[in-house]
Amino acid sequence: MAPMALALILGWCLVAANRTQHLPRPSLSLHPSQGVSVGNNVTLRCHLPQPAAWVQLCEDEAMTICRSKLDVRDTAEFSIVSTERKHATTYRCQYWVLWLPGSSEQSDPVELVVTDQSLPPPGISLSPEECVEIGTNVTIRCWIQDSGAIFLLHKGGRTAPIQRQDSDGLGMASFTLFQVTASDAGTCRCSYRPKDDPLVSSPLGNSVTLEVTPTPAPPAADGGSHGNLVVAVVRCCVAALIFIVGLFFILDARSLQIQRAQAQVGKGFQIFYPLEIPQTAPSLPVIPNRPPENPA
Structure with a gap:
C-alpha cells in the first residue's frame, strides 16, 4: 500500500512540474512608455495570463532586488515614486500559481530610461x-x-x-x-x-x-492642367494652320494646272475654213463645125 501511495505522490509531482513548465509567460509594460525624468513617478505593470498567488517584479536578471504582490487577478502594478537615477535599469516580472510548485518564466525585459535634466543638452x-x-x-x-x-x-x-x-x-x-x-x-x-x-x-x-x-518635373508638365490646356490649344492651332496652308497650296496648284491647260488649248486650237472655189460658167460641150444646111 505504501509503495502505491508513494507512486501516486511522485506522479502528482511530475504532473505539477510539467504544468509549471508550461505556465504562460507574463508581459511587462512601462507607463509612461518612454521613461521618466528624475523626480517624477513611473508605473510598471505585470500582465498575467491567469490569476496568480504571487507576482514578483525584479530589477535585474538575477532576480535579487525584487518587489512582490499577493493574490493578483490579471495585472500587478508597481509604482516608483520620485524616480532617481538609480532606478534606471532593466526590469522583469514572473508569477506563481497556487498549489503548483515553481514559477512561470520571466517576462521579456523592459528598460526604464531616466532623464536627468541637469545634464547639458547636445x-x-x-x-x-x-x-x-x-x-x-x-x-x-x-x-x-x-x-x-x-x-x-x-x-x-x-x-x-x-x-x-x-x-x-x-x-x-x-x-x-x-x-x-x-x-x-x-x-x-x-x-x-x-x-x-x-x-x-x-x-x-x-x-x-x-x-x-520634390524633384523638378519635366518642362512639359510644369504648368499643370493649365499648361496642358495651352499646349492642346497650340497644337490645334498649328494643325489648323498646316491644314489651311496645305489646302492653299493644293488649290493654287490646281488653279495653275487649269490655267496651263487653258493656255495649251488656246495655242493648239485653230479654225479651218473651207477653200473657196472660184465660180466659173459651166463649160459647154464643144460642137464641131459643120456646113450649113441647104434650104429646101
Missing part, C-alpha cells in the same frame, strides 16, 4: 542646411564636450529614437540619411547617454528642420 547641425531634393543624402551632426557618450537621433512625431551611435574621440556623432524622401521631412533633435550609465538620458537639445522638395 548641439545639432544639418548639412546641407537649405531645402534638399528627394534622393539627396543629408548629414545630421550631434556633439557635446564629453567624448564618452552614446548619441540618439530623434524625429518629431516618433516616440522612439530613429538612430543611435557612439561618439567619436571629439564628442561628436554623424547621422546620415541616405536618399531622403518626403517622409524624412520634419524636425530632428539629439540626446545622449553616458557610456557608464546607459539608461540615464540627457534632455533633448535644440531642433533642426529638414525640408524635402
